[in-house]
Amino acid sequence: MQLYLMRHAEAVSAAHWTEDDSKRPLSKKGRSLLLKAIPGFVQDSFAPKAILSSPYDRAKETAQIVAGAFPGVPVHFLPELASGARNDAFRSVVHLFKENAPLLLIGHMPDVAMFGGRMTADIDLMDGGMRTGEIVAIETGSPEVVWGQGKILWRKKCEEWIQREQGKKKWWFF
Secondary structure (H helix, E strand, O other): OEEEEEEOOOEOOHHHOOOOHHHOOEOHHHHHHHHHHHHHHHHOOOOOOEEEEOOOHHHHHHHHHHHOOOOOOOEEEOHHHOOOOOHHHHHHHHHHHHHHOOEEEEEOOOHHHHHHHHHHOOHHHHHHOOOOOOEEEEEOOOOOOOOOOOEEEEEEOHHHHHHHHHHHHHHOOO
16 A cells, blocks of 8 residues: 655744644745645656545645645545654554555654654654655555555655756756
8 A cells, every 4th residue: 555644834833833733824935835846746656545634724734735736635634643643543544544545644743754664664764754845655565554564665855846847847948
């Protein structure tokens, strides 16, 4: 089974946010970068059939923007994926929605990177984490999502999707 793990796009700084953290939205920069990256999603091999997201506002906004690139793909906001989600919660959600694979799970740090690292036994993913807006594609092997059996297929940051698209446009000027 193929999974895509995504850390929500850049949010308003927690240091400057005085309300409930679950209500913290994307920053203007985060929203802008994600919107610029969308054409790259559509033209690459990235094609989720269901989007499963944390219910926190910054993850919800990320999910809604990404869903705009994939009309008809269902989006589910799941409390199991809220900030602080444990690996077993991620695994339960994947198991519940496995018939809709490939799945895109949108969550928070360190949760989403820890889940990916645990699935693939990739220490760099667990220790280094994921940047905002980054997507990691994983082949899990067994549909039962066995710990340590997965393989990272690729990792791309928002900036890489944007650079890819800008690079394509430059070729048109020759």
